[in-house]
Amino acid sequence: MSKLNVYNTLTNKTEEFEPQNSPEVRMYVCGPTVYDDCHVGHARAYVSFDVIRRFLEYEGYRVKYVQNFTDIDDKTINRAKEEAVPFREIAERYTRRYFDVMDAIGVQRADLYPTVSGHVEEVIDHVQGLIEAGMAYQVEGDVYYRVKEFANYGCLSGQDIEEMLEGERVEPSAKKESPLDFALWKRSPEDEPGWESPWGRGRPGWHIECSVMGRTHLGDTIDIHGGGQDLIFPHHENEIAQTEGLTGSQFVKYWLHNGFVTIDDDKMSKSLGNFYTLEELYEQFSPAVIRYFILTRQYRNPIDFSFGRIEEAGRAYTRLKKFFVRLKRAEAKSCGPVKVQSDLPDNSEFREKFLAAMRADFNTARALGEISSWMKQWNETLESWRDRKQINRREQEAVTEARHLLDKFTSKVLGLELVDTSEAGSNNEEDLIELLIELRSQARENGDYERADEIRERLRGLGYELHDSSEGTRWELKNG
RNA sequence: GGAGGCGUAGCCAAGUCCGGUCAGGCAAGGGCCUGCAAAGCCCUCAUACGUCGGUUCAAAUCCGACCGCCUCCUCCA
Numbered sequence: 001m002s003k004l005n006v007y008n009t010l011t012n013k014t015e016e017f018e019p020q021n022s023p024e025v026r027m028y029v030c031g032p033t034v035y036d037d038c039h040v041g042h043a044r045a046y047v048s049f050d051v052i053r054r055f056l057e058y059e060g061y062r063v064k065y066v067q068n069f070t071d072i073d074d075k076t077i078n079r080a081k082e083e084a085v086p087f088r089e090i091a092e093r094y095t096r097r098y099f100d101v102m103d104a105i106g107v108q109r110a111d112l113y114p115t116v117s118g119h120v121e122e123v124i125d126h127v128q129g130l131i132e133a134g135m136a137y138q139v140e141g142d143v144y145y146r147v148k149e150f151a152n153y154g155c156l157s158g159q160d161i162e163e164m165l166e167g168e169r170v171e172p173s174a175k176k177e178s179p180l181d182f183a184l185w186k187r188s189p190e191d192e193p194g195w196e197s198p199w200g201r202g203r204p205g206w207h208i209e210c211s212v213m214g215r216t217h218l219g220d221t222i223d224i225h226g227g228g229q230d231l232i233f234p235h236h237e238n239e240i241a242q243t244e245g246l247t248g249s250q251f252v253k254y255w256l257h258n259g260f261v262t263i264d265d266d267k268m269s270k271s272l273g274n275f276y277t278l279e280e281l282y283e284q285f286s287p288a289v290i291r292y293f294i295l296t297r298q299y300r301n302p303i304d305f306s307f308g309r310i311e312e313a314g315r316a317y318t319r320l321k322k323f324f325v326r327l328k329r330a331e332a333k334s335c336g337p338v339k340v341q342s343d344l345p346d347n348s349e350f351r352e353k354f355l356a357a358m359r360a361d362f363n364t365a366r367a368l369g370e371i372s373s374w375m376k377q378w379n380e381t382l383e384s385w386r387d388r389k390q391i392n393r394r395e396q397e398a399v400t401e402a403r404h405l406l407d408k409f410t411s412k413v414l415g416l417e418l419v420d421t422s423e424a425g426s427n428n429e430e431d432l433i434e435l436l437i438e439l440r441s442q443a444r445e446n447g448d449y450e451r452a453d454e455i456r457e458r459l460r461g462l463g464y465e466l467h468d469s470s471e472g473t474r475w476e477l478k479n480g
Numbered sequence: 481g482g483a484g485g486c487g488u489a490g491c492c493a494a495g496u497c498c499g500g501u502c503a504g505g506c507a508a509g510g511g512c513c514u515g516c517a518a519a520g521c522c523c524u525c526a527u528a529c530g531u532c533g534g535u536u537c538a539a540a541u542c543c544g545a546c547c548g549c550c551u552c553c554u555c556c557a
Contacts, residue, residue, distance in 0.1 A: 005497095012484075014497065032557075045557035075555075158483040159553065166481085206555085228557030232484085235556095258557065259485090262550080269556065296493070296505075302486080302550070309492070312506045319505090322520070353503095357494085366494050369504035376504095376522095383521050386513090449515060456517080467519050476519090 001060050004359045006224075007300060009232060009255040010156055014361060019223040020253065025061045026218040027053060028252075030210060030227035030235070031113070033070040034094035035079045037277040038101050040290070040305055041228070041261045041268055047291055048258040048299035048362075049226045050107040050415060055358050058413050066217050067110040068210060069095055071117050072203050077192055087193050091115070101278040105287040106415040112217055116209040119216065120195045123204040126212050126246060127184045127197075135245040139175045141187030141200040147180040150241045156255060157233035182238055184208050207238035211251070215243060225252040229259055259302045268305065276305075285310050288417055292317040295364040295414055316372075320410070323375050324418040327403045330382050336390035344398045345377035347405055354409055364414060371409070378402060433464060437473050440466075 004017040019025045029049045032042055046067075056063050070076070071091035080087040095113075103109075116123070127143050130136035135149050147153050147161065154160055164180060183205035188194030194201040204212075214222050220243075227236065236255065243251040260267060263274045281290060284307070293313035297303040350370060357366035385391060391399070410416045440455040456466050459475070467474045 009484090030557075033555090039557085041557045043557090048557090073555090154483095157552075160482070163482050164553070226557095229484085230552065230556055233553060260551070260557075265550075267551070267556095271556090298494080300485090301493090304492085309506090312492075316505055319520090326520080357503095363494075365505095366503075369494060372504050379521060383512090386521090444515075447515080453516075460518085465518070468514065468517085469520090470513085474519095 002355070002359060004059065005361055006254055006256060007361045009257050010252070012158075015254070017254065019061065020221060023061045025056055025063045025223045026221075027056075027063055027065045027224040027226070028210070028214045028218055028222050029065070029067045029110075029225070030231055031067040031069050032094075032098060033073050033075050034091045034098065035073070035075040036094060037279060038098055039268065039275045039277050040281065041275070042098075043101070043105055043278055043290060044261050044294050044299075044303065045226075045228050045258050046102055046107045047105060047294045047415070049256075051295065051299075051364060051413070052224075052226070052256070052362050054108065054413050054415060055362060058408075064112075064218065065110045066112045066114065066214070068213050069098075069113055069115050070206070070209060071095075071115045072193060073116075073206055081191075088117070091117075097279075101282070101287075104282065105278070105291050106417070108415070114213040114217060116204055116213075117193075119209065119212055120204060122212045122216050123185070123208055124195075124197050126208065126215075126242070129246045130184065130242065133246060136184055137177065138199050141202055142175060142183055143185035143199055143205075144176050144181040145184050145238070145241060145245070146177065147182070147241065148178060150245050152244065153180075153241055154237065156237050156240055159233060159237070182207065182234065184242065207235055208242055210235075211239045211243040214239075214251075215247070220247045220249050220251070222252045224254045224256055226256045226258070229257045232257060258299045259297075262302050262304045264306070265304055281310075285314065289314040289317055292416055295368060295416070298361070298363050298365050300361070317416070320371065320375070320416075321418050323379065324403070324406055324410075326382055327378070327399055327406065330385060330391070331396065331399045331403055333385070333389065333391050333396075335393055335396050338388065338390050338392040338395075343381075344395065345374060345381060345402070347374075347398060347401050350374035351405060358413065367409075367414070371406070433459070433475050437466065437475060441473060 001023070005014050006017045007014045027049075029046070032038065053063050053065050069091065072087065076087050076090050080090045083090070099109075127136060130145065131138065131143065134146070136143055136145050154164075161180065165178075185197065185199060185202050185208075186205055187200060187202045192203075194203050214225070225236070225239075232255075240251050262268060266272060266274060268275045278287075278290075289310060290313075293310050294303065296313055296316075350373075353370045353374075354367050357363045357370055360366070385395075407418060410418055436455055436459060440452045443449070443451040443455070459466060463477060464475050465477075467476070
């Protein structure tokens with residue numbers, strides 16, 4: 001396993017990645033609150049961590065990947081009230097939709113998807129433990145974390161307790177000992193979901209779930225904990241306090257946070273109304289194109305979203321897919337004793353450069369750049385073979401290697417499929433298109449270009465593009 | 481106010497930790513191919529790094545000051 005560098009929010013530094021129990025990696029990513037549809041921001045987060053997970057596995061780590069669903073929270077409860085249905089119905093609906101859109105964009109399933117409602121018992125135990133340790137206190141059915149008891153509070157976000165107390169934004173509460181204290185357990189009103197506990201009927205606070213589920217499924221110390229940058233404070237800060245306040249050992253070794261999606265350089269958010277759900281976007285762009293777009297930026301940097309940018313990414317992605325097809329076609333050329341002293345592209349060099357980019361904090365932008373440079377070399381080579389019917393053994397081996405490399409890095413590591421669009425469609429459909437192409441070819445042979453062009457145009461109108469070449473006419477689906 | 485980050489060619493974007501050879505993409509122009517197209521491929525395209533100083537043989541990269549922008553400190557990926 002080669003040296004892998006990751007940027008750790010905890011230290012604000014790039015560090016060498018060394019899991020506690022290599023090659024095992026315990027990874028936890030904060031999942032969505034399932035009360036509404038996913039938007040581009042979610043895609044950015046989960047695609048980023050999906051690639052990180054994929055790359056770690058490529059490097060030989062055995063990753064245990066856990067991602068929660070927050071199913072009990074003000075938002076799911078309110079939504080349930082609005083629709084007058086049980087909260088579980090809301091949670092189930094949006095969990096299903098989450099999977100629909102994330103599966104489509106190539107996010108591999110986590111090993112485990114725990115929910116808060118499935119861990120209430122563990123939450124109660126954890127909170128009880130904190131109370132016994134003097135780190136928490138009960139007030140009228142609520143339980144709060146006593147922030148001043150945790151010396152390291154602020155270590156992740158760089159916040160200083162004193163300064164936060166001076167801040168105007170911290171609202172004092174009559175119940176809390178200190179305005180910084182946060183709820184571990186909340187008393188439930190009669191008409192809201194609740195569980196019996198030593199403090200009466202209530203439900204878990206927001207932050208506690210990740211501490212409990214992380215610990216339950218991955219142990220006291222997690223290797224990687226991920227999430228959006230907005231979660232650094234207070235969510236992740238509180239997770240550290242809650243967990244370490246009880247266990248006394250380091251909760252997370254590497255904190256990784258993805259950057260935001262902005263729209264016209266503004267933060268995308270519900271309050272601004274400038275967001276797109278993935279479902280909406282999929283009507284206009286293929287999920288793979290959106291994934292490609294996301295990967296054109298290193299995951300920690302903000303990425304500005306616009307339809308024009310997505311289209312741009314789509315063009316670059318199409319080029320990549322066509323390159324893959326061209327490699328396959330070249331590979332299919334027969335092998336013969338051709339004596340050609342061609343300089344073949346350096347596959348090994350490319351391989352190392354790609355890996356180096358990924359090892360530099362999962363720099364997918366750079367990795368895609370490396371693919372492009374190498375693709376350019378191959379295109380020149382393939383172009384020079386255009387009129388040759390045969391290629392020699394050495395050349396064929398190089399093409400095969402190139403095809404394998406591209407497939408492995410693009411589909412397996414980056415999660416971008418390289419399907420041959422000309423192979424899409426049902427057999428019946430293919431036969432029909434072939435028939436039309438044949439008719440058009442006859443027209444062309446007879447010099448009836450008017451008719452030939454009409455067929456081409458009408459097929460284009462139906463979403464099929466024809467490409468004439470010396471080897472005949474090929475077709476493919478548009479926007480594949 | 482506190483914390484984190486950003487400012488690179490028409491646009492997007494790597495590189496900045498470990499100073500020295502201008503990744504890559506998109507757009508644009510030219511060419512090859514083609515009945516014409518489309519697609520594809522090739523070539524051209526930038527002596528670019530917010531500003532001002534400093535260190536150095538050498539700075540996008542290090543140091544200092546300043547300007548502009550974003551995020552977090554409140555639910556948020």
